[in-house]
Amino acid sequence: MADLYFAGVDVGSLSTDVSIIDHSGKVLSEIVIPTGVNGSEAAEEAFGSALNLADLTREGITAITATGYGRASVAFATGKTTEISCHGVGAHQLFPRTGTVIDIGGQDSKVIQIDSHGRMLDFTMNDKCAAGTGRFLEVMANRLELDLDELSSPLNIKGESAPISSTCTVFAESEVISLLAKNTPREEIVHGLQRSIVNRIWSMVTSIGVEGEVTLTGGVAHNKGLVALLEEKLGLTLNIPENPQTVGALGGAHIARRAYQSNLESPTN
Amino acid sequence: MSIRAELKYKIMKDYGAPALMVLQDFKRRKPRPIPEAFGPPLESNKRLKEILSRHYFLSRYTPGVKKVAWVTSGAPVELLRAFDFYTIYPENHSALVGAKKQGADYCGIAEGSGFSQDLCSYARIDLGHMLSGKTPAGKLPKPDLLFCSNNICQTVLYWYKAIAHELNIPLIHFDAPFVTTEQTEADINYMAQQLQDMIPILERVSGRIFYLNIFEDILKRSMETSKTWGAILDAMKAQPAPMTIFDAFGHLAPIVSLRGLPVAQDYYHFLMDEIDTRVTQGIGAISDERYRLIWDNIAIWYKVRFLATFFAERKMNFVTATYTNAWAETTGYLDVKNPWTSMAKTYGQIILNNNLKHRLDLMKKMIKTYSVDGMVMHSTRSCKPYSVGQFDLRKTITADLDLPAVILDADIADERVWSEQQIHTRLEAFCETLEGSKHG
Ligand SMILES: Nc1ncnc2c1ncn2[C@@H]1O[C@H](COP(=O)(O)OP(=O)(O)OP(=O)(O)O)[C@@H](O)[C@H]1O
Ligand code: SF4
Ligand SMILES: [Mg+2]
Numbered sequence A: 001m002a003d004l005y006f007a008g009v010d011v012g013s014l015s016t017d018v019s020i021i022d023h024s025g026k027v028l029s030e031i032v033i034p035t036g037v038n039g040s041e042a043a044e045e046a047f048g049s050a051l052n053l054a055d056l057t058r059e060g061i062t063a064i065t066a067t068g069y070g071r072a073s074v075a076f077a078t079g080k081t082t083e084i085s086c087h088g089v090g091a092h093q094l095f096p097r098t099g100t101v102i103d104i105g106g107q108d109s110k111v112i113q114i115d116s117h118g119r120m121l122d123f124t125m126n127d128k129c130a131a132g133t134g135r136f137l138e139v140m141a142n143r144l145e146l147d148l149d150e151l152s153s154p155l156n157i158k159g160e161s162a163p164i165s166s167t168c169t170v171f172a173e174s175e176v177i178s179l180l181a182k183n184t185p186r187e188e189i190v191h192g193l194q195r196s197i198v199n200r201i202w203s204m205v206t207s208i209g210v211e212g213e214v215t216l217t218g219g220v221a222h223n224k225g226l227v228a229l230l231e232e233k234l235g236l237t238l239n240i241p242e243n244p245q246t247v248g249a250l251g252g253a254h255i256a257r258r259a260y261q262s263n264l265e266s267p268t269n
Numbered sequence B: 001m002s003i004r005a006e007l008k009y010k011i012m013k014d015y016g017a018p019a020l021m022v023l024q025d026f027k028r029r030k031p032r033p034i035p036e037a038f039g040p041p042l043e044s045n046k047r048l049k050e051i052l053s054r055h056y057f058l059s060r061y062t063p064g065v066k067k068v069a070w071v072t073s074g075a076p077v078e079l080l081r082a083f084d085f086y087t088i089y090p091e092n093h094s095a096l097v098g099a100k101k102q103g104a105d106y107c108g109i110a111e112g113s114g115f116s117q118d119l120c121s122y123a124r125i126d127l128g129h130m131l132s133g134k135t136p137a138g139k140l141p142k143p144d145l146l147f148c149s150n151n152i153c154q155t156v157l158y159w160y161k162a163i164a165h166e167l168n169i170p171l172i173h174f175d176a177p178f179v180t181t182e183q184t185e186a187d188i189n190y191m192a193q194q195l196q197d198m199i200p201i202l203e204r205v206s207g208r209i210f211y212l213n214i215f216e217d218i219l220k221r222s223m224e225t226s227k228t229w230g231a232i233l234d235a236m237k238a239q240p241a242p243m244t245i246f247d248a249f250g251h252l253a254p255i256v257s258l259r260g261l262p263v264a265q266d267y268y269h270f271l272m273d274e275i276d277t278r279v280t281q282g283i284g285a286i287s288d289e290r291y292r293l294i295w296d297n298i299a300i301w302y303k304v305r306f307l308a309t310f311f312a313e314r315k316m317n318f319v320t321a322t323y324t325n326a327w328a329e330t331t332g333y334l335d336v337k338n339p340w341t342s343m344a345k346t347y348g349q350i351i352l353n354n355n356l357k358h359r360l361d362l363m364k365k366m367i368k369t370y371s372v373d374g375m376v377m378h379s380t381r382s383c384k385p386y387s388v389g390q391f392d393l394r395k396t397i398t399a400d401l402d403l404p405a406v407i408l409d410a411d412i413a414d415e416r417v418w419s420e421q422q423i424h425t426r427l428e429a430f431c432e433t434l435e436g437s438k439h440g
Helices: A039-054 A083-094 A134-144 A148-152 A169-181 A186-208 A224-234 A244-265 B003-027 B044-059 B090-099 B103-112 B121-132 B155-167 B185-206 B212-237 B245-251 B253-257 B262-281 B301-313 B322-329 B339-348 B356-369 B390-401 B420-439
Strands: A005-011 A015-022 A027-034 A061-067 A098-104 A109-114 A120-125 A213-217 B068-071 B086-088 B145-149 B171-174 B291-296 B316-321 B374-380 B405-410
Touching: A005 A039, A005 A083, A005 A244, A015 A039, A015 A244, A027 A039, A027 A244, A039 A061, A061 A083, A061 A244, A083 A098, A083 A109, A083 A120, A083 A213, A083 A244, A083 B420, A098 A186, A109 A186, A120 A186, A120 B420, A134 A148, A134 A169, A134 A186, A148 A186, A148 A224, A169 A186, A186 A224, A186 B390, A213 A224, A213 A244, B003 B044, B044 B086, B044 B245, B044 B253, B044 B262, B090 B103, B090 B121, B090 B253, B090 B301, B103 B121, B121 B155, B145 B155, B145 B185, B155 B171, B171 B185, B185 B339, B212 B245, B212 B253, B212 B262, B212 B316, B212 B322, B212 B339, B245 B253, B245 B301, B245 B316, B245 B322, B253 B262, B253 B322, B291 B322, B291 B356, B301 B316, B316 B322, B322 B356, B356 B390, B374 B390, B374 B420, B390 B405, B405 B420
Parallel strands: A005 A061, A098 A213, B068 B086, B068 B145, B145 B171, B291 B316, B291 B374, B374 B405
Antiparallel strands: A005 A015, A015 A027, A098 A109, A109 A120
16 A cells, blocks of 8 residues: 555644655654634645645645644645544554643643543543633733743743732733732743643643643643643653644544545445 | 503403414514424424513513512422412523523623623623613513522522612512532421511512412422423433423423413423324434433523534434423422422422532433433533532543533623634534544
8 A cells, every 4th residue: 555645734723734644654744834814825835835845746645634723724625623633643643652632722722531542532621711822821922022932941940930820811911010010030920821821731631630641732832841840730741742733733644544544444435 | 450451461461462473473584494404393382482472572561460570490489479470580581682692782781880790691681681671572571579599599699689779679588508418307497487488578569368279279280380391301311302402491481480370381281292292203303313412501592503503413412401400300399288398398409509419410310311422511601500510520420421521611691701613623522522432
C-alpha cells in the first residue's frame, strides 16, 4: 500500500495547523499559521504550504479531516471531527501511554481522557469566559507590554507571585493594572497570571481525574513558566510534544487514515 | 364583585376565548415544515396551545371577578384553589419570554433598575415585566396575593418580597425545611401547621370561606392529574419513545400552572390516550431512535428547537429528565384523609429541596429504567440549587454506570448566556464519545 497520504487541518481560534502523514503514520510536514479573520482562507494557505513542504499535490492526498472551530469552513475536507477527539488521537500517537490530554489553546482549554487506543472517554471544557486560555495570556501580555516569549520565560518557580484571584479576564486585567500601579515587579505579575491559569486547569483536571501519563497540547505548552507550575501542581512530569500546536491536526490525519483503512477492511464497503 | 365584570368574564370565557382560538388558527402561518429526523408531531400540541393562550387571555378579565395570585412552581397551590384564586405562574411566563428569545430584553429592564445579573433570569424577566408592563401574553392582571415556597430556592422569597414591596400586597411564604437526610416528624408538623395557619389570611384576601370538602376534591383532582402525568412520562420507556423530552418541556405547563383544575386533568387524559396509541403503533418521536439520553436541569428555553433538531439528526432522543419528573415524583404522598401532613410530605421532598444523594439515586434509577445511553447536564447560570453539585453527580454517574456525559453552560431564559461555537463543539464531542462507546 504505497503512496497513500492523509492530512489533518485544524482551524483553531488563533492558529490554523496542518499535518500530513503517510500510510504508516510518518509525519511528512507540519504547518502553523495564524487563523486571522478568514478561516477558510487560512486553511487553504496552510494546506498549500504543507503540500509544498511535503512535495505533494492536492490530488495525492487520499483523505482529509477538518477539525477546530473552523472545521465547517474547510471546503476541501473529506471528513469532520471535533478537536477534542483529534487531540486525543494525536497525543496518543506521540505518547502512546497518554491517558489524559490537557489542551490549552487560544479560546478554549480542555481536559480529555482517552483509552489505550486514543479514543476519547470523557472530556471537560472551560466555560464561556476566556480566563484560563491562551487568549487570556495574550491580553495580559499586552497590558504588561511584554511579548509572548517574555511572558513564557521560565521563572524561578520558588519565587514570589503576585496574587491574581479573579477567574474573569476583565477583572483579572484590572487586578493587573492595580498591581502595576503599586510597582509590583512584572515577573511577579507574570507568575501570578500563570498561576491563575494553572488553578483553573487544576479544577478541570480534578473534575474528571487523571489517568495514565498526561500530555499537554496547544500553543500554551510553549509557555515554560506555566508548564513548570502545572507540573508542580499536578505533581508529575508532563509530556510536551515538540510541536504542541499541531497535535490536533496530527490526530485529524490519523483519523482520516483509520477511517480509510477500516473502510478497506470492512466487507460491506 | 361587580355584576358587569362578572358578565364580561363569562362572555369572554364562553365566546371571546373560542373566537380568539379561531383567529389564532387563521393567523397561524403555514406550519413550519417538520425536519425528516422527526416522527409525526403530537396532535395534543394544538390543544395545549389553546389551553395556555386561553388561560392568559382570560386572565385580563379577572379584575372585579376573581382574585389573582402569583404563585411559584413548587408552592402547594391546591390550597389556593379552594378559594378560587386565578393563578399566574411568573416562572411559566418567564419561560415563555425566554422561548420567544426576549429574555435579555426583560432582564435588561430589571438590571437597569439595579437588580444583579447574577439573579435568576426568571426573576429578572418577571421584575422586568412588572416594571415595564411588557409581556408577550397581551396583558397580565395585577396580583392581589403572592404565594411562594422556598422548596425550590431561596431566590423566590426575595424576588416575591420585591414585588410585595413594589405593589404593596400580601405575601404568603411556605417555609419548607431542606431534607438533608430524611424528613422528620417535626418538619412535617411544622409545614402542616403553616398550611392551616394560612386559611384565615386566604379567607380575608379572597373574601371566601374555606370548605374542607371543596379542598379535598381539589386535592383528589391534583393527585389524579399528577399520576396521569407520571404515566405519560413512564410511557417514554417504550422504544422508540413516543415523545421527546423537548415535547415534554412544553406539555409540562398545565401540571405546573393549572394543577388542581379540571382543564389540566382532562388535558392529560387526552395526551395519555395519544401517547398510548403511539406506543401501541410503535410511532417514535424521532424517525430513527438509536441512542437514548437523559436531561438534567431546567430547559434552555431559547434553544429548545435547536437542541431537539441537533439530537434528532444524530438519531438521539431524550427520553427522561429530572426536570419533567419533578411534578410526578412526590405527589404519590398526597392523601385526602391526611391533607395537611400529606401536603407537607409532597411539597417538602421535591427534588430541589432534597439532598444530592437522593438526586444521585433517582438519576441512576432513571438511567436504568429508561435504558439511557448518555447524559446531558445543563449547568444553568440562573438556578444555583439545581446546578450546584452537578460536577459531582456527573463524576459519580459516569464512573459507576460507565455513561458518557456532557455539561452545557447556559441559562434557562437569558439568551446572552450562550456560546454557539463552544456548545457545538461540546455537543459534537459528546456525540463522538457516545457513538464510540456504543459501537467501539
Ligand atoms: N511561542 C509561544 N510562546 C508562548 N505562548 C505561545 C507561543 N505560541 C503560541 N502561544 C500561546 O498559544 C495560544 C494559541 O494556541 P493554539 O494555537 O493551540 O490555539 P488554537 O488552537 O487556535 O485555539 P483553540 O483550540 O482554543 O481554538 C496563544 O494564545 C498563546 O498564548
Ligand atoms: S430557576 Fe432556580 S433560582 Fe430561578 S426561581 Fe426556579 S428554582 Fe429558583
Ligand atoms: Mg486548538
